[in-house]
Amino acid sequence: MTELRITDLTVEAGKSFLVREASLDLIPGELVVLLGPNGAGKTSLLRGALGLIAPTRGESSLDGSIIANLSPMQRARQIAYLPQIRPLAWPNRVRDVVALGRFSHGGTLGKLGDHDAEAVDRAIAACDLKHLQDRGTHTLSGGELARVHCARAFATEAPLLIADEPTAALDPRHQFRILDLIKAYVEDGGGALLVLHDIGLAARYASRLVWMKQGRIVADGPVATTLTAERLADVYGVAAQVEGTRIIMDGAL
Amino acid sequence: MIERLLSPVLLLACLVTLLLTCLLGSTPLPMERVVSALFGGGDAADRLVVWSIRLPRGLAAFLVGATLGISGAALQGLLRNPLAEPGVLGVSASASLVAVFSLYYGLVAFSPWVLPVAAIIGALVATALLTLAAIRTQSVVTLILIGVGLSSFAGALMSLMMNLAPNPFSLTEMINWMLGSVANRSFSEIGFVAPFMILGVAILLLTRRGLSALTLGEEAANGIGLNLRNQRIFTVLGAGLATGASVALAGAIGFVGIVAPHIIRPFVGHDPARSLFPSALLAGLILMVADIFVRILPSQTELKLGVVAALIGAPAFVWIAMQRRTGHD
Numbered sequence: 327m328t329e330l331r332i333t334d335l336t337v338e339a340g341k342s343f344l345v346r347e348a349s350l351d352l353i354p355g356e357l358v359v360l361l362g363p364n365g366a367g368k369t370s371l372l373r374g375a376l377g378l379i380a381p382t383r384g385e386s387s388l389d390g391s392i393i394a395n396l397s398p399m400q401r402a403r404q405i406a407y408l409p410q411i412r413p414l415a416w417p418n419r420v421r422d423v424v425a426l427g428r429f430s431h432g433g434t435l436g437k438l439g440d441h442d443a444e445a446v447d448r449a450i451a452a453c454d455l456k457h458l459q460d461r462g463t464h465t466l467s468g469g470e471l472a473r474v475h476c477a478r479a480f481a482t483e484a485p486l487l488i489a490d491e492p493t494a495a496l497d498p499r500h501q502f503r504i505l506d507l508i509k510a511y512v513e514d515g516g517g518a519l520l521v522l523h524d525i526g527l528a529a530r531y532a533s534r535l536v537w538m539k540q541g542r543i544v545a546d547g548p549v550a551t552t553l554t555a556e557r558l559a560d561v562y563g564v565a566a567q568v569e570g571t572r573i574i575m576d577g578a579l
Numbered sequence: 580m581i582e583r584l585l586s587p588v589l590l591l592a593c594l595v596t597l598l599l600t601c602l603l604g605s606t607p608l609p610m611e612r613v614v615s616a617l618f619g620g621g622d623a624a625d626r627l628v629v630w631s632i633r634l635p636r637g638l639a640a641f642l643v644g645a646t647l648g649i650s651g652a653a654l655q656g657l658l659r660n661p662l663a664e665p666g667v668l669g670v671s672a673s674a675s676l677v678a679v680f681s682l683y684y685g686l687v688a689f690s691p692w693v694l695p696v697a698a699i700i701g702a703l704v705a706t707a708l709l710t711l712a713a714i715r716t717q718s719v720v721t722l723i724l725i726g727v728g729l730s731s732f733a734g735a736l737m738s739l740m741m742n743l744a745p746n747p748f749s750l751t752e753m754i755n756w757m758l759g760s761v762a763n764r765s766f767s768e769i770g771f772v773a774p775f776m777i778l779g780v781a782i783l784l785l786t787r788r789g790l791s792a793l794t795l796g797e798e799a800a801n802g803i804g805l806n807l808r809n810q811r812i813f814t815v816l817g818a819g820l821a822t823g824a825s826v827a828l829a830g831a832i833g834f835v836g837i838v839a840p841h842i843i844r845p846f847v848g849h850d851p852a853r854s855l856f857p858s859a860l861l862a863g864l865i866l867m868v869a870d871i872f873v874r875i876l877p878s879q880t881e882l883k884l885g886v887v888a889a890l891i892g893a894p895a896f897v898w899i900a901m902q903r904r905t906g907h908d
Contacts, residue, residue: 378801402804413796415659416849426792430804435791435850436582462849478795482803 328404328485328517329353330375334384337367337374344370346541347384354485354517357509359528362538363562368521369410371538372488376407402430406479408489410521412471417464420474424449424459427481449481453507469500476507487511487518493527505531525562529553529571537561582853585846589860593641596867600637601629604874631765639764640870640884641863643829644839646776646821647671648862649855651836652843653783654706656790656851657814658713661841661899662723665822666833666892669729670705674826675756676733677701682752683740695772699823705729706819710811759832759885761870772824779820783855786813790851832885834892835862841899 330352337345345367352358360368373379375386377394386393388404406427414423422435425446433442450459453473458466463474472492479487492508493501501524508518509531522528528535528549535552537545539561545552549571558566558573565576601613608616608625615621616629651664665671681687681697712725737757744750789810792800801807825832839862840854847853866888873882 376802378798397804398801398806399804402802407799407802409796409798409802411796412799413659415794415796416844416851418794418850419848422791422848422850423794426795426803429788429792434788434852436848436853478803 327354328389330386330388330405330486330517330519332371332375332384332386335371335374335381335386336383337370337379338382339370343367343541345374345381348538348541348543349384350375350519350536350543350546352486352517352519354515355512356517356533357512357531358517358519358534358536359532360519360521360536360538361525361528361561366538366561367541368538369490370541372407372490372519372521376405376488377401399430402482402484404484405486405488406482406484408475408479408487408492410490410494412475414463414471417462419459420455420461420463420466421446421450421459423463423474424455424477424481427478430482445483446481448483449477452480452510453477469496469503472496472500472504473507476504480507480511485516487516488520489518490521491523492520493522493524501527525553525558526571526573529573581846582848585843585857586860589857589864593860593864593867596864596871597634597637597641600640600867600871601633603871604628604633632763635764635766635769636761636870637867638766639761639769639828640867642769642773642776643761643825643832643863644835644866645859645863646780646825647832647836647866648839649780649783649859650818650822650825651862652840652851652854652858653787653790653814653818654836655840656787656793656854657710657811658722659793659796660722661844661903662837662896663726664834664836665702665818666831666836667723667730667896668705668709668726669731669733670702670709670726670819670822671826671831671833672730672733672737673705674698674701674823675831676737677704678827678830679737679740679753679756682756683744683749691767691771695775695824695827698827699775699820701733702823702826703816703819705733706815706822710815714811755883756830757885758883759830759888760883761829761866762881762884764828768828772828775820775824775827779817779822779824780859782813782817783821786810786817787852787855790814790855791853794851830885832866832888834896835866835888837899838862838892838895839865841895 332350335345335348348371362368374381393401425433425435425438428442450456453476455473455477493504512518532549535549536543553568555566555568558564559579563579565579567574602608612621612625613629616625647665654663655661677700678694678698681693687693713722741750741753789805792803792805797807840858843854843857843861869887870884873884873887
């Protein structure tokens, strides 16, 4: 079983702390959602954990090996990563973009091996993109594009997935669709760590919530125990009522 | 289907055009005389025209076009920008500046390798500067402006040298370098730049897969397993070697590296990696055709190839730039 373990990770930019002594575990079968206001350090935590930015202190490891010591290829085969900003430089075909998920397995666009092509087919089918696979990405809607990026991440068939705001700028129906896809991935044995801004959506799907404030993890546990009105007031500075996984926001504090 | 046929068709077109280069000229040679001269027969004058004048000239045009085409396609992939090209980014100008400097101070007298090495150093310095800038800024416009700045600065230094040129002969020599031409090139001159061209092209082709990954932007490209630092180093090194060598052979010829990849891209699914090889062939073809045009045009003074390339390429550059939507940046 592939296990991601983040231990006392600290990320600094100049003199300010982006992440302070954050520790977090992720194993397959879990859907962990990282919550916190803008600037809480969620993205920096993910990037530091993946070795995309160098942590000042602490480390993250994958099955006991330090991620910073892995090659990008080795890491990419174990953890699929969807960054927050997802530009596409060229108007590529949908299938080619999904096939980039096979990069770490040696897949080359235009001449995928059978094994790679099958993985791409599976990802395309899972994300309901079959009818779009020969279209140019520049002709797609925001919801369709989000599914293309998800399919790209799934095509890697990595045991873990880290996604930074995979539902940003999507309408409610598409947000549900993306999270249904990720939930299906977790039910198939994957482990996912997501950043979400919609607390209600997070509460509905997550098996665990990790709360961040000012670079620190302030709570980590099941939805039932960590989602409280007090926590929302403390972390987000909002007055809210919580009934089970339902949240009614009353306003800023 | 079209994609599979693309490279074979272009290769065939290049071979036919190379043959045409031997047929056409101020005195057209008939096919049978060219063919027998090519295979070592025919009379001595025909052999001289074909083997010492036309064939090396055509080959030089092809090699210069091909290396600029592949460098353009690779830089476009690296910088994720269809307007990136050795000429526009000031790489060619920097290469010809250092080359002219070595000519001006007579350094070329030491060894025939000095000229290509000087041009390559100029090209590598410029590509390295641009990549450093590309790491700092995401803006395509900024990068093009830095290229324009580099180009202008190299041009200014070149003007300074022309200003101080001791005699009309060195002035003419410098002008030839700035305008770009493949006239009177010999196989031995090609031989001194060919190893660098082959090395540069080989590096670009071997590392092209990473250019596909960069389609997703640098962070996601790293996320799917690309070693960004190595990719930058190899693409810059490959493009610098190839462009520098082409400048050492023909001087600065602009815009070929923009036009060819732009035409190729739709045929290869807009994948930068797959555009490299066909772009090289097409750019080589374009430059051979342009050079034939230059030779058969009944003008008093022969037009310079670089001038013709810019006359066709610069409007194409403007057109491609105008097609871009602001949303792209």
